Amino acid sequence: MTRSLFDETPTPYGAPEAIAPGAVLLRGFACPVADALAQSVKQVIAAAPLRHLVTPGGHTMSVAMCNCGALGWTSCRSGYRYSRTDPLSGQPWPAMPGCFLAIAVRAAAEAGFDNFRPDACLINRYEPGARMSLHQDRDEGDMTAPIVSVSLGLPAVFLFGSGQRSDRPARYRLAHGDVVVWGGPSRLAFHGVAPLADGDHAQLGRQRINLTFRCAG
Numbered sequence: 569m570t571r572s573l574f575d576e577t578p579t580p581y582g583a584p585e586a587i588a589p590g591a592v593l594l595r596g597f598a599c600p601v602a603d604a605l606a607q608s609v610k611q612v613i614a615a616a617p618l619r620h621l622v623t624p625g626g627h628t629m630s631v632a633m634c635n636c637g638a639l640g641w642t643s644c645r646s647g648y649r650y651s652r653t654d655p656l657s658g659q660p661w662p663a664m665p666g667c668f669l670a671i672a673v674r675a676a677a678e679a680g681f682d683n684f685r686p687d688a689c690l691i692n693r694y695e696p697g698a699r700m701s702l703h704q705d706r707d708e709g710d711m712t713a714p715i716v717s718v719s720l721g722l723p724a725v726f727l728f729g730s731g732q733r734s735d736r737p738a739r740y741r742l743a744h745g746d747v748v749v750w751g752g753p754s755r756l757a758f759h760g761v762a763p764l765a766d767g768d769h770a771q772l773g774r775q776r777i778n779l780t781f782r783c784a785g
């Protein structure tokens with residue numbers, strides 16, 4: 569069956585789809601726990617509000633972010649870094665909810681990465697038009713651990729390339745409940761998100777939430 573880009577029916581969880589060496593797309597893998605994840609996102613952002621960070625180049629990101637877990641990724645004029653505290657409050661980031669950790673560990677194992685124990689979860693909120701330009705996740709302390717990315721809400725076009733910025737990335741539609749895991753030879757693959765198309769998701773409304781789990785420390 570061919571699925572149209574506009575088909576909103578949730579994909580039943582099927583076989584892991586290899587998208588590159590060490591990179592796997594698990595369609596619908598988080599669907600059974602999506603409501604619990606969305607509820608926990610609300611609790612985390614009540615304690616650590618989503619904010620638009622400024623890059624070292626002085627550009628304000630269109631994606632709003634916050635973190636949970638022992639370490640949180642932040643950006644400011646002086647650079648990118650992981651921090652134990654939220655620069656807005658000076659307090660530790662909210663603890664990683666149990667349902668976050670559980671789905672991340674299960675997805676990593678499904679993709680062939682056993683013993684994944686993330687200490688950081690970046691929460692990205694895309695409103696229509698928001699995008700993330702091609703980048704590598706390279707601020708983490710443990711490059712042997714994969715990145716686990718969980719998508720909720722409006723569908724997005726995920727761009728996934730190689731370790732070279734000049735290689736044209738492939739495009740994948742990520743819908744509510746889809747999970748991507750990349751590690752090993754793909755750990756430093758360039759990736760990004762095309763501008764989010766407008767829409768109204770039944771559970772999440774006019775937004776896409778993405779959770780990326782990392783071993784940062």
Ligand code: SIN
Nearest residue numbers: 692717726761778780
């Ligand atoms: C990221 O690279 O941090 C986010 C990827 C995504 O939103 O799918």
Ligand code: FE2
Nearest residue numbers: 703704705759
């Ligand atoms: Fe990333």
